[in-house]
Amino acid sequence: MAENSKSxxxxxxxxxxxxxxxRMVLQKIKAxxxxxxxxxxxxxxEKTRKWISEVVRTPRE
Structure with a gap:
């Protein structure tokens, strides 16, 4: 019999x-x-940031 070759x-x-x-797991963790x-x-x-700030600060009725 032939010897088993180690592949x-x-x-x-x-x-x-x-x-x-x-690598995929590390990329997912970083993301x-x-x-x-x-x-x-x-x-x-900047315009959107100001709008959001105004909406958050405006008191609700």
């Missing part, structure tokens, strides 16, 4: 897959932290 392909592919998944710190849906210009 290097499977461990290399597995390492690449785990590295890719790890979540950044989104939590910004707390806005998108960039806000």
């Amino acid at each position: 290097v392909l499977l461990p290399v592919v597995a390492a690449a897959v785990f590295a890719g998944l790890g 979540d932290r950044q989104a939590r710190n910004i707390r806005t849906a998108g960039p806000v210009d």
Whole structure:
């Protein structure tokens, strides 16, 4: 019988897959932290920022 050859392909592919998944998880964590710190849906210009400030400060009847 022929000896079992040790394939290097499977461990290399597995390492690449785990590295890719790890990178995706780290990117997701960074994006979540950044989104939590910004707390806005998108960039806000000065006019919109003033309008929001006025609406928040205006007393309700």
